[in-house]
Amino acid sequence: MDRDDRLISKKELLAKYGISYGSxxxxxxxxxxxxxxxxxxxxxTGQETFFPEKLVCERMELILTTKxxxxxxxxxxxxxxxxxxxGVIVIETAYGRHSYKLSxxxxxxxxxxxxxxxxxxxxxxxxxxxxx
Numbered sequence: 001m002d003r004d005d006r007l008i009s010k011k012e013l014l015a016k017y018g019i020s021y022g023s024x025x026x027x028x029x030x031x032x033x034x035x036x037x038x039x040x041x042x043x044x045t046g047q048e049t050f051f052p053e054k055l056v057c058e059r060m061e062l063i064l065t066t067k068x069x070x071x072x073x074x075x076x077x078x079x080x081x082x083x084x085x086x087g088v089i090v091i092e093t094a095y096g097r098h099s100y101k102l103s104x105x106x107x108x109x110x111x112x113x114x115x116x117x118x119x120x121x122x123x124x125x126x127x128x129x130x131x132x
Contacts, residue, residue, distance in 0.1 A: 007039065007050040008057070017060050031076040032063055089123065102127065
């Protein structure tokens with residue numbers, strides 16, 4: 001089997017990089033590790049999850065070496081090609097930070113007091129002006 005075709009089990013991956021199950025699945029939810037890399041296979045002990053070894057190990061090393069300097073949402077945006085292409089809206093709250101691709105945003109509105117305003121076009125136009 002070619003090195004590019006080899007699989008690594010979830011258990012081996014977690015042990016190799018010293019990460020938790022929770023971190024792995026948080027990174028999956030954020031899009032840092034693509035869903036299609038999670039390969040379920042029947043084994044003698046039941047069903048286990050495997051990954052394409054070369055791809056996932058390169059990604060794990062990237063995540064682990066950049067997570068101190070780069071927010072995971074920003075890294076996810078870069079890895080998915082969002083950054084610099086479509087544009088990303090990042091919203092920071094007391095509950096966390098979330099990124100959304102502009103192409104996924106349907107409406108952005110703000111409200112306070114008696115004012116409720118749709119600012120979708122304002123945000124999109126700001127990004128368009130910045131690209132000029």
